[in-house]
Amino acid sequence: MGTLRDALDYPLLRVGLALLVLALLISVTGFYRVDKSYSSNGTLGGGMHRLGDDKFETEYLYHNRTLVISSSDANLSLIQGTQIVNYTLLNREIRLHPRERPMIYVFNGSVNYSYNVTAVDYPYAVYSVFAFVLMLVGVALSFIGYTQFIGDVREGKR
Incomplete structure (x- = not known):
């Protein structure tokens, strides 16, 4: 044998x-995984604004998004796909965790924002x-x- x-x-x-x-x-x-991150902040005036980086949002997996918006006096809508949520900000700050890349329509006033995204790359x-x-x-x-x-x-x- x-x-x-x-x-x-x-x-x-x-x-x-x-x-x-x-x-x-x-x-x-x-x-082997590598954590990636993207961050942007600034002030948005009236009109439609799409936050984020298209290349980053499509290139990496498992996004964890945090959007912080604040204003002394503004009306806005947060648009995510087919869902629209309206906000009135009077000297306050809102922390959100959008499921996809957010669009913000500012009706009046100005909005300060901070948008942070972490993702995973293999x-x-x-x-x-x-x-x-x-x-x-x-x-x-x-x-x-x-x-x-x-x-x-x-x-x-x-």
């Missing part, structure tokens, strides 16, 4: 297992496709090498 040491003498099996280990290591690097996730291909090749080579080994054991060569 052949042992594992005998089986590892077959080059295809050895290369296949090495490719599987390499694929596993590459796929683990895909879990910069090495694209290599998981390469790891998948390596895994397929590794499985195929390992299977071929194992089949050769079993054939030699049956014939009594090992």
Whole structure:
């Protein structure tokens, strides 16, 4: 009966297992995450204003948004998709956590705002496709090498 040491003498099996280990290591690097953040603040006058950075909002995942608006005397609407919420600010501050990139329509007065967004980026996730291909090749080579080994054991060569 052949042992594992005998089986590892077959080059295809050895290369296949090495490719599987390499694929596993590459796929683990895909879990490396980097926190990203975006921040803007300023004063908004009358009219429609879209806050945030379009590139940042579409490029990264799992956004956590915080919008702080304040004014001494202003009427405004916060628009998020199909939802519109009206606010009247008289010497007060409101802290909101919008689900998507906010639009603010200021009817009158001026509004001070601070908009902070944190998100997550997985910069090495694209290599998981390469790891998948390596895994397929590794499985195929390992299977071929194992089949050769079993054939030699049956014939009594090992």
